[in-house]
Amino acid sequence: MAKPHLKMASTTYRIAxxxxxxxxxxxxxxxxxxxxGVCMDVRVQKLMEKxxxxxxxxxxxxxxxxxxxxxxxxxxxxxxxxxxxRLKMGENGQYMNFLSPMQGIEIMEYYMGGLxxxxxxxxxxxxxxxxxxxxxxxxxxxxxxDSGRYAYMRPGILCIEWRQETGKKFNFYDExxxxxxxxISMDSISSDDERFLRRAGIDMDTLRKAYERNDQYYIGQxxxxxxxxxxxxxxxxxxxxxxxxxxxxxxxxVLDLIRTDDIDIFDKQFYLTKGQRRIAQEIHDMVRQDxxxxxxxxxxxxxxxxxxxxxxxxxxxxxxxTVKRYIQNQRMQKAAKLLKNSDTSIADIALAVGYESQxxxxxxxxxxxxxxxxxxRRRG
Numbered sequence: 001m002a003k004p005h006l007k008m009a010s011t012t013y014r015i016a017x018x019x020x021x022x023x024x025x026x027x028x029x030x031x032x033x034x035x036x037g038v039c040m041d042v043r044v045q046k047l048m049e050k051x052x053x054x055x056x057x058x059x060x061x062x063x064x065x066x067x068x069x070x071x072x073x074x075x076x077x078x079x080x081x082x083x084x085x086r087l088k089m090g091e092n093g094q095y096m097n098f099l100s101p102m103q104g105i106e107i108m109e110y111y112m113g114g115l116x117x118x119x120x121x122x123x124x125x126x127x128x129x130x131x132x133x134x135x136x137x138x139x140x141x142x143x144x145x146d147s148g149r150y151a152y153m154r155p156g157i158l159c160i161e162w163r164q165e166t167g168k169k170f171n172f173y174d175e176x177x178x179x180x181x182x183x184i185s186m187d188s189i190s191s192d193d194e195r196f197l198r199r200a201g202i203d204m205d206t207l208r209k210a211y212e213r214n215d216q217y218y219i220g221q222x223x224x225x226x227x228x229x230x231x232x233x234x235x236x237x238x239x240x241x242x243x244x245x246x247x248x249x250x251x252x253x254v255l256d257l258i259r260t261d262d263i264d265i266f267d268k269q270f271y272l273t274k275g276q277r278r279i280a281q282e283i284h285d286m287v288r289q290d291x292x293x294x295x296x297x298x299x300x301x302x303x304x305x306x307x308x309x310x311x312x313x314x315x316x317x318x319x320x321x322t323v324k325r326y327i328q329n330q331r332m333q334k335a336a337k338l339l340k341n342s343d344t345s346i347a348d349i350a351l352a353v354g355y356e357s358q359x360x361x362x363x364x365x366x367x368x369x370x371x372x373x374x375x376x377r378r379r380g
Contacts, residue, residue, distance in 0.1 A: 083244050101248035104188030109237045111178040131184040134159040135230045138178030150272045151219050154320050160218040202255045226257045280318040291334050292354045332368040339377045346373045
């Protein structure tokens with residue numbers, strides 16, 4: 001099979017033709033917003049005219065959730081003039097970037113905090129007949145698949161779902177989470193665009209059959225080619241001088257690789273039950289509460305009547321590392337903060353993070369940070 005970019009080079013004209021679509025304001029009925037009692041200023045109207053994804057989401061979320069977002073989003077009408085809609089979300093560099101390379105297909109590149117504390121989040125409705133591709137490039141998150149299973153996202157992980165649950169539990173373990181989301185509304189893609197996608201090598205029915213599962217989720221580890229394709233898509237969205245053709249070509253490359261790449265399927269070991277999740281959380285809390293406490297695998301085996309293999313498996317699925325490595329990383333992070341932000345002696349810092357021997361602490365710290373504790377402190 002020809003490489004995606006070579007095949008696309010021969011269809012430049014057809015791609016350009018597909019890129020000249022415009023989103024008409026009358027596609028959306030403002031009556032639903034009036035019923036919600038939400039005051040729609042000109043910025044929000046322009047935003048919803050620009051993005052069918054946002055129109056669909058807004059029509060399915062509770063009033064209190066919508067008001068929360070409107071208070072946090074920072075943008076002006078001028079921000080909507082380019083191909084990419086760039087929204088700032090509060091503090092800490094949070095943002096959402098939207099673009100639509102083709103009618104019915106939208107891409108969101110984002111870096112933001114979790115949704116759990118947003119009013120009305122749990123009452124949001126699902127997007128019907130919509131394929132959503134999630135890719136994580138920063139942070140980690142937990143997806144509550146159902147009442148008894150939990151899946152985990154971290155950099156390099158891909159999640160495909162066939163009926164996007166806007167109200168599903170999506171818990172970010174890091175303060176901020178970054179990723180790319182491609183939303184494909186099967187009802188909004190025209191027959192002409194479907195034919196165009198097939199000529200470009202993308203058959204949506206074939207793609208769906210390749211990854212569809214009974215629980216509506218496919219979760220897998222991306223191979224290097226697909227990770228690079230997502231990274232290229234992120235970089236091009238960040239560029240201010242690109243046109244819709246560039247976004248479309250890169251998106252088609254991602255879809256083609258998802259269709260053809262040999263992605264490792266997350267089997268049972270990539271999900272946790274409630275009980276397994278509770279064990280991992282309890283160990284995590286023990287580690288975070290007291291960095292000086294010596295927690296051994298023998299102690300944990302007796303506490304939970306499980307083998308060290310099982311304990312490490314649950315913990316690594318949830319937090320991305322074994323118990324031992326996680327403890328060491330947490331200790332070194334705390335030690336680095338104390339060295340930088342306090343006058344506490346190195347001996348006392350070693351004790352505070354669980355090392356009675358200052359020399360052993362120094363060896364491990366140098367392995368972790370690339371310099372001795374004293375050198376690190378002097379660097380400021």
